[in-house]
Amino acid sequence: xxxxxxxxxxxxxxxxxxxxxxxxxxxxxxxxxxxxxxxxxxxxxxxxxxxxxxxxxxxxxxxxxxxxxxxxxxxxxxxxxxxxxxxxxxxxxxxxxxxxxxxxxxxxxxxxxxxxxxxxxxxxxxxxxxxxxxxxxxxxxxxxxxxxxxxxxxxxxxxxxxxxxxxxxxxxxxxxxxxxxxxxxxxxxxxxxxxxxxxxxxxxxxxxxxxxxxxxxxxxxxxxxxxxxxxxxxxxxxxxxxxxxxxxxxxxxxxxxxxxxxxxxxxxxxxxxxxxxxxxxxxxxxxxxxxxxxxxxxxxxxxxxx
Ligand SMILES: Nc1ncnc2c1ncn2[C@@H]1O[C@H](COP(=O)(O)OP(=O)(O)OP(=O)(O)O)[C@@H](O)[C@H]1O
Numbered sequence: 150x151x152x153x154x155x156x157x158x159x160x161x162x163x164x165x166x167x168x169x170x171x172x173x174x175x176x177x178x179x180x181x182x183x184x185x186x187x188x189x190x191x192x193x194x195x196x197x198x199x200x201x202x203x204x205x206x207x208x209x210x211x212x213x214x215x216x217x218x219x220x221x222x223x224x225x226x227x228x229x230x231x232x233x234x235x236x237x238x239x240x241x242x243x244x245x246x247x248x249x250x251x252x253x254x255x256x257x258x259x260x261x262x263x264x265x266x267x268x269x270x271x272x273x274x275x276x277x278x279x280x281x282x283x284x285x286x287x288x289x290x291x292x293x294x295x296x297x298x299x300x301x302x303x304x305x306x307x308x309x310x311x312x313x314x315x316x317x318x319x320x321x322x323x324x325x326x327x328x329x330x331x332x333x334x335x336x337x338x339x340x341x342x343x344x345x346x347x348x349x350x351x352x353x354x355x356x357x358x359x360x361x362x363x364x365x366x367x368x369x370x371x372x373x374x375x376x377x378x379x380x381x382x383x384x385x386x387x388x389x390x391x392x393x394x395x396x397x398x399x400x401x402x403x404x405x406x407x408x409x410x411x412x413x414x415x416x417x418x419x420x421x422x423x424x425x426x427x428x429x430x431x432x433x434x435x436x437x438x439x440x441x442x443x444x445x446x447x448x449x450x451x452x453x454x455x
Contacts, residue, residue: 177368179218180262180338182238186247187211188400189233204245207233209400211247213390220365220372222382225392226433229401231375234392235341238373239263251339261287264337268344270328272316278303278327279312285334302330305364322353326360333368342374346381358384362413379429383409383422391432405432 188211190204208230215221223231236242238249240260249256251263264285272281279299286295303312306326308319316324325345332340345361346354358381365372376382382389391405405428410421 177370178262178336178338179369179371180252181217181250182215182339182371182373183250183253184211184213184234184238184247185250187234187237187244187249188246189230189237189242190245190400206400208244208392208402209398210402211392213403213406215371215373216387217371218369219388220374220386222386222389223373223375223392224377224379224382224389224429224433225401227377229392229394231392232343235265235343235373235375238339239265239341241265260339261335262337263339263341264332264335266329266332266340266342266345268347270316270321270324272324272327272331274316277313277315278308278319278323278330281316281327282330282334285331287335299330299334302333303327305333305367306330306360320353322349322357325349325357329361329364333364337370339371339373342372344375344377347377354381359414361385379426379433380417382429383425384415384417385413389425389429391429393432405429 187208188206189208190206192204211234223234225231233242237244238251238256240256240258240263243257251260272278273284276284282299282302283295286298290298300309300312303309306329308323308326308330311319311323316327319327325348329345332342346357349357361372362385374382374385386409389405389407389409390403391407392401393404394401395404407425407428409415409425411419415422
C-alpha cells in the first residue's frame with residue numbers, strides 16, 4: 150500500500166497522507182504498524198562475551214496493530230523490553246520469533262519509513278541546529294526543498310531564532326526540540342520515541358508534551374512512545390500498552406491495552422484519567438492510589454482484546 154492510498158485497518162479507513170504544505174512543511178505520512186507474535190531472546194553473555202547457558206527471553210507473544218496516525222504509549226517496568234520492542238519496529242533489532250509489518254510490508258533491516266528520537270538529543274556538537282536538522286532529510290532531497298523544509302521544521306519546534314546556534318549554545322529542551330525536528334525531517338511514516346523527554350526538567354517536559362501534540366496535529370504520523378511516566382502516556386496517547394511479566398513466565402508481553410478517552414489536550418484532573426492512572430500504576434506494581442479507589446493491591450488487571 151502506498152503512503153498516499155487510504156490505509157484500511159479493522160474496517161476503519163484512514164487517509165494516510167495530506168499536502169505537506171498544509172502541515173507546515175511536514176508531509177504527514179502515517180503507517181500502520183503490526184506486531185505479530187513478536188518474541189526476542191538474547192544469548193547469555195558473560196563480561197560482554199557469549200557464554201554457555203540458555204538464551205534469556207525478554208519479550209514474548211507481542212501481537213498488536215497500531216493504527217495509522219495513532220499515538221501509542223508503551224509503559225512497563227525498567228528492563229521489561231520497551232526499547233527492544235521499539236528497536237524491532239524500526240528494524241534496529243530483529244525479533245527472534247514473529248514479525249513486524251509497516252504499511253503491510255515486512256520490516257527487515259533499518260527501516261527508512263521510521264525515524265527514532267532518543268532521550269539524549271544526539272546532535273553533532275560542531276554543527277548548527279539547521280545543519281543538524283538537515284542531516285535528517287532523506288537522501289536525494291533537492292537542496293532548495295530541503296532548506297525550506299528544515300526552516301519550517303525549526304519554526305514548528307520554536308527554534309527559528311536559534312537556527313544558527315550550536316548545541317552547546319542552547320538549553321537541553323531546545324536541543325531536544327532540534328532532535329525532534331531532525332527526526333521529522335525524514336518525513337517518517339512512523340515516529341519512534343524512546344523516553345524523549347526523560348532527561349528534561351518537569352516544566353520543560355510538560356512544554357515538550359504540548360509541543361508533541363502540536364506537531365502531531367500538524368503532521369499526524371503514527372507515533373510509538375516509550376515512557377516511564379504514566380501521566381505522560383495518558384496525556385499524549387490514544388492507547389497505552391503496558392508490558393510486563395507474569396509470575397513464573399520468562400519474557401514480558403502485553404498485560405494491558407487501554408484506550409484513553411477524550412480529545413487532547415486532556416484534563417489531567419479528570420476522574421476517568423484518574424481511574425486509568427490507578428489501573429496502570431497497579432499494573433506496574435505501584436498501588437498508591439489504587440487501594441483508595443477500590444482496586445486492592447495485587448489485583449490482576451484483565452487482558453484487553455487487541
Ligand atoms: N543487544 C542485547 N544483548 C543482550 N541483552 C540485551 C540487548 N538489548 C537489550 N538487552 C536486555 O533486554 C532487556 C530489556 O532491555 P530494554 O532496554 O528493551 O528494556 P526497557 O524496558 O526499555 O528498559 P528501561 O526502561 O530501563 O530503559 C534488558 O535486560 C537488557 O539488558
